[in-house]
Amino acid sequence: MDLDDRKLKILQAVIKNYLETGEPVGSRTISKYTDLNLSSATIRNEMADLEELGYIIQPHTSAGRIPTDKGYRLYVDTLMQEKVDEVNNMRDDLLEKADRMENLLQQVAKMLAVNTNYATMVTTPKYRSRKIKFIQLTDVDEYQVLAVIVLEGNIVKNRMFRSDVALVKEDVLKLNLALNTFLQGLDIEEINIGLVQKLKSQVGSYQELVSEILDAIATAIQEEGDIRVYTSGATNILKYPELSDMNKALDILSTLENKEELTQFVENGDIQPDEKRGIQVYIGDENKVDSMKDCSVVTATYEIEEGIYGKVGIIGPKRMDYERVVGTLQNMMGQLDDIFKNKKP
Amino acid sequence: MDLDDRKLKILQAVIKNYLETGEPVGSRTISKYTDLNLSSATIRNEMADLEELGYIIQPHTSAGRIPTDKGYRLYVDTLMQEKVDEVNNMRDDLLEKADRMENLLQQVAKMLAVNTNYATMVTTPKYRSRKIKFIQLTDVDEYQVLAVIVLEGNIVKNRMFRSDVALVKEDVLKLNLALNTFLQGLDIEEINIGLVQKLKSQVGSYQELVSEILDAIATAIQEEGDIRVYTSGATNILKYPELSDMNKALDILSTLENKEELTQFVENGDIQPDEKRGIQVYIGDENKVDSMKDCSVVTATYEIEEGIYGKVGIIGPKRMDYERVVGTLQNMMGQLDDIFKNKKP
DNA sequence: TGTTAGCACTCTATAAAGTTGAGTGCTAAT
DNA sequence: ATTAGCACTCAACTTTATAGAGTGCTAACA
Numbered sequence: 001m002d003l004d005d006r007k008l009k010i011l012q013a014v015i016k017n018y019l020e021t022g023e024p025v026g027s028r029t030i031s032k033y034t035d036l037n038l039s040s041a042t043i044r045n046e047m048a049d050l051e052e053l054g055y056i057i058q059p060h061t062s063a064g065r066i067p068t069d070k071g072y073r074l075y076v077d078t079l080m081q082e083k084v085d086e087v088n089n090m091r092d093d094l095l096e097k098a099d100r101m102e103n104l105l106q107q108v109a110k111m112l113a114v115n116t117n118y119a120t121m122v123t124t125p126k127y128r129s130r131k132i133k134f135i136q137l138t139d140v141d142e143y144q145v146l147a148v149i150v151l152e153g154n155i156v157k158n159r160m161f162r163s164d165v166a167l168v169k170e171d172v173l174k175l176n177l178a179l180n181t182f183l184q185g186l187d188i189e190e191i192n193i194g195l196v197q198k199l200k201s202q203v204g205s206y207q208e209l210v211s212e213i214l215d216a217i218a219t220a221i222q223e224e225g226d227i228r229v230y231t232s233g234a235t236n237i238l239k240y241p242e243l244s245d246m247n248k249a250l251d252i253l254s255t256l257e258n259k260e261e262l263t264q265f266v267e268n269g270d271i272q273p274d275e276k277r278g279i280q281v282y283i284g285d286e287n288k289v290d291s292m293k294d295c296s297v298v299t300a301t302y303e304i305e306e307g308i309y310g311k312v313g314i315i316g317p318k319r320m321d322y323e324r325v326v327g328t329l330q331n332m333m334g335q336l337d338d339i340f341k342n343k344k345p
Numbered sequence: 346m347d348l349d350d351r352k353l354k355i356l357q358a359v360i361k362n363y364l365e366t367g368e369p370v371g372s373r374t375i376s377k378y379t380d381l382n383l384s385s386a387t388i389r390n391e392m393a394d395l396e397e398l399g400y401i402i403q404p405h406t407s408a409g410r411i412p413t414d415k416g417y418r419l420y421v422d423t424l425m426q427e428k429v430d431e432v433n434n435m436r437d438d439l440l441e442k443a444d445r446m447e448n449l450l451q452q453v454a455k456m457l458a459v460n461t462n463y464a465t466m467v468t469t470p471k472y473r474s475r476k477i478k479f480i481q482l483t484d485v486d487e488y489q490v491l492a493v494i495v496l497e498g499n500i501v502k503n504r505m506f507r508s509d510v511a512l513v514k515e516d517v518l519k520l521n522l523a524l525n526t527f528l529q530g531l532d533i534e535e536i537n538i539g540l541v542q543k544l545k546s547q548v549g550s551y552q553e554l555v556s557e558i559l560d561a562i563a564t565a566i567q568e569e570g571d572i573r574v575y576t577s578g579a580t581n582i583l584k585y586p587e588l589s590d591m592n593k594a595l596d597i598l599s600t601l602e603n604k605e606e607l608t609q610f611v612e613n614g615d616i617q618p619d620e621k622r623g624i625q626v627y628i629g630d631e632n633k634v635d636s637m638k639d640c641s642v643v644t645a646t647y648e649i650e651e652g653i654y655g656k657v658g659i660i661g662p663k664r665m666d667y668e669r670v671v672g673t674l675q676n677m678m679g680q681l682d683d684i685f686k687n688k689k690p
Numbered sequence: 691t692g693t694t695a696g697c698a699c700t701c702t703a704t705a706a707a708g709t710t711g712a713g714t715g716c717t718a719a720t
Numbered sequence: 721a722t723t724a725g726c727a728c729t730c731a732a733c734t735t736t737a738t739a740g741a742g743t744g745c746t747a748a749c750a
Contacts, residue, residue, distance in 0.1 A: 026713050039723050044714065062713050062729045136483050136493070146501060148481070148493050156491060156503045235598045238591060246589055253580045253598070371742050384694050389743065407700045407742050 001049055009036060010046050011055055012079045015067045019319045022242065024064030069284040069318075072296070076281045076322050083327040104339070106230045108312065108332065113233025116328055118316035119256055123266050124228045125302075125310040127153060130221040132183050135213075137176040142166050147213050149220050153308070157220035163209050171206065178202050179213065188221045227266055227310075229259040240317040243294060251291035256315070261289045265299050266311050279326055284318055296320050300329040302336045348398065354381060355391050356400055357424045360412045364664045367587065369409030414629040414663075417641070421626045421667050428672045449684070451575045453657065453677065458578025461673055463661035464601055468611050469573045470647075470655040472498060475566040476532050480558075482521040487511050492558050494565050498653075502565035508554050516551065523547050524558065533566045572611055572655075574604040585662040588639060596636035601660070606634045610644050611656050624671055629663055641665050645674040647681045 013034045017025045027043040055071035105122045112120040131152040138146045149157045182199045234256040238244045278301030299313040358379045362370045372388040400416035450467045457465040476497040483491045494502045527544045579601040583589045623646030644658040
């Protein structure tokens with residue numbers, strides 16, 4: 001038995017209808033809905049075939065059909081035509097509100113959530129290496145000193161330190177110089193005990209302070225290596241009856257709240273910024289995150305520079321409006337590209 | 346009719362039992378549960394009185410009684426005995442994980458959520474004024490400059506700027522000096538147009554850069570004025586059947602997700618760091634936030650310095666375990682006090 | 691006079707039985 | 721190959737019956 005053109009059309013009609021209504025679709029509906037001019041009986045026969053082929057299924061004996069994961073997959077891969085998204089230029093809005101990377105990403109999550117009515121997530125970009133660009137020490141008052149650490153990629157971290165001994169202005173300058181000569185351009189792995197000893201031998205009575213600063217640098221670099229995740233619109237999940245069952249909802253919302261598991265989407269995703277801007281669709285069981293086996297997740301990849309990339313994801317019911325979601329994501333990726341090219345942040 | 350001792354005891358028993366079970370409490374239960382040695386019939390008479398007085402209510406004619414808001418209020422105000430909280434020293438955990446204020450508060454929210462099984466929120470402290478302590482400009486490369494802005498209270502903000510003209514090292518130093526002489530010690534209101542003009546006249550070809558920096562300062566100050574809110578354990582709400590009704594849950598969770606409304610608890614709360622560490626209980630309708638009329642919210646106030654304070658809140662069902670929650674909060678406030686006194690952050 | 695046993699009554703929650711309607715599969719006719 | 725027609729199925733809804741928890745009231749009791 002083969003998937004001829006008519007079967008495809010019927011399958012498409014079934015899925016489209018189901019996406020809209022969320023109810024099982026019957027043969028009579030298809031018979032009227034399509035322009036195939038076939039009676040419900042014929043549709044019934046075809047649908048029986050489609051079921052045998054595993055594209056659709058009956059939730060119970062005398063009900064209409066709903067798509068299986070395999071059905072959705074076929075639909076997403078070949079049947080759907082992306083909607084050109086009407087989401088008008090979000091770019092200006094974005095730029096206006098977002099002066100820093102962090103805010104920008106949070107804004108992206110929010111806008112997508114509002115636009116799609118699904119839950120969204122955005123991860124911070126994943127950097128390959130974290131080298132120290134420079135360190136700037138400034139004395140704030142007699143006993144406090146501010147350390148600003150700038151990493152490659154202009155990531156800025158700052159931290160305040162308290163010294164037990166009163167600080168002398170010139171000493172702070174010297175310390176600053178010493179730190180920079182020793183550490184500039186180094187990656188975290190390169191800061192070893194030998195180096196630390198050498199550095200300490202140069203700083204006289206400030207050994208403790210130097211220790212603290214080195215610790216801070218280590219955590220700063222570490223921190224930036226971690227991928228953070230912003231989510232938005234988590235509660236949208238509750239708007240879809242098939243997911244708002246207490247246990248499922250609890251599972252999904254917890255995952256979105258805790259965020260740790262979400263980083264999987266960054267780790268696992270193939271990086272293929274092809275013509276589709278690296279858009280990937282995970283349907284039901286295809287999800288690696290357990291609590292999302294009843295959802296679909298659509299992710300897209302944004303790239304700041306060669307090799308520095310993050311993910312934007314949309315989480316919704318399996319019957320999400322894939323056409324629209326993919327369209328919206330493509331659009332958003334375009335906007336982000338623009339922003340990162342004339343990079344202001 | 347009066348609230349004699351026996352009535353109080355019965356009321357207390359009813360509430361306690363209801364807090365545990367969530368089911369309406371009948372007279373027979375009380376008759377056995379308490380050591381009053383009264384028959385169910387007597388209890389019934391007393392309960393009828395208590396109902397007339399407005400402390401308890403029957404959800405329907407032939408059911409047991411549940412507390413009214415008024416009943417809860419009496420209970421919280423006079424009847425309950427705070428449980429000494431067994432939550433063992435959270436302080437070390439806190440300090441370990443939290444090197445910065447932001448992380449610390451996030452940790453507090455998380456720990457409380459895990460400990461209580463309710464939803465929690467923590468607000469950032471509310472500052473009175475925001476004066477500029479100093480500004481530090483550093484040239485990152487030929488076209489980029491990093492501005493670190495330190496506000497009173499050692500709040501550090503940083504931002505990267507891109508200049509259209511190549512930067513000269515000495516100019517950056519001059520600019521730095523000029524900015525500091527003009528702006529040091531000023532509050533945002535004091536930066537007026539006259540001042541800006543004067544400043545600009547001194548900086549030659551860097552006018553645009555100065556404009557951007559001033560903008561950044563303005564937003565930085567503004568930003569710090571805003572109260573941010575961290576939440577945790579929002580999904581715990583779904584664990585209580587009386588709140589996990591779709592619409593209520595959606596409302597509550599949305600409020601927790603959007604956070605804006607939560608700042609109300611800071612604005613409105615009387616500041617009364619009395620012997621109870623400013624713990625306040627809002628029961629049902631007493632809540633100013635609409636979506637929480639079916640919840641109770643318990644807030645506590647932490648103070649960093651005289652007049653600089655924030656709120657910690659626990660959001661749960663009306664039948665939350667007030668004794669435990671108040672105990673836990675008191676404990677947590679103690680830990681926070683300790684931390685802020687030897688203030689490391 | 692306060693307390694209690696006893697009983698009729700009320701009302702929810704749950705189960706059981708009946709009804710409806712959408713949708714199917716199969717067969718026979720076109 | 722297509723379709724009209726019909727018997728059959730099954731979830732969803734409605735109705736009816738049943739059980740049980742809890743009450744209010746009355747009359748008896750200490």
